[in-house]
Amino acid sequence: MENSPVPLSIEQIKKELPITWEVISADVIPKIVRVYKLSQYLDGIKVITALANIANDMDHHPEILLSYSSVRVELYTHSLKGLSSFDLQFAISAENSLSNL
Numbered sequence: 001m002e003n004s005p006v007p008l009s010i011e012q013i014k015k016e017l018p019i020t021w022e023v024i025s026a027d028v029i030p031k032i033v034r035v036y037k038l039s040q041y042l043d044g045i046k047v048i049t050a051l052a053n054i055a056n057d058m059d060h061h062p063e064i065l066l067s068y069s070s071v072r073v074e075l076y077t078h079s080l081k082g083l084s085s086f087d088l089q090f091a092i093s094a095e096n097s098l099s100n101l
Contacts, residue, residue, distance in 0.1 A: 005060075005077045005084035013083050018095040023083075030083050031076040032091055036101055038069050047071045047098060054093045060086040 010023050010030055017023070021034045036047050044066045051073060055061045065072040075091065077084035 005080060005086040007080050008083050008085060008088060013088055016088055017091055020095065021091045029076055029081055031074045032087055034073050036071040041068050044071045050097050051094060054090060054097060058086065058090060060090055062090065
């Protein structure tokens with residue numbers, strides 16, 4: 001992974017973002033979001049563990065919300081107050097790691 005995030009426009013992100021993720025604008029800051037729908041609470045713990053491993057490897061940490069049957073992930077690059085190559089790479093890595101859900 002590169003050392004510094006490269007800013008990306010919403011259009012650039014949308015071109016490569018896996019279809020299971022979406023771009024939203026919350027609080028004027030664009031974010032990419034994915035909700036994993038799950039049948040069991042412990043499946044959510046497994047998803048969070050996989051996401052935490054990706055975050056640790058990348059040193060790029062999303063906001064994660066666990067509820068009984070879902071895990072919501074929100075990403076943006078805090079230092080840029082927008083989207084970057086780090087966010088896109090995290091989403092792609094998460095999709096590859098969790099594609100069996």
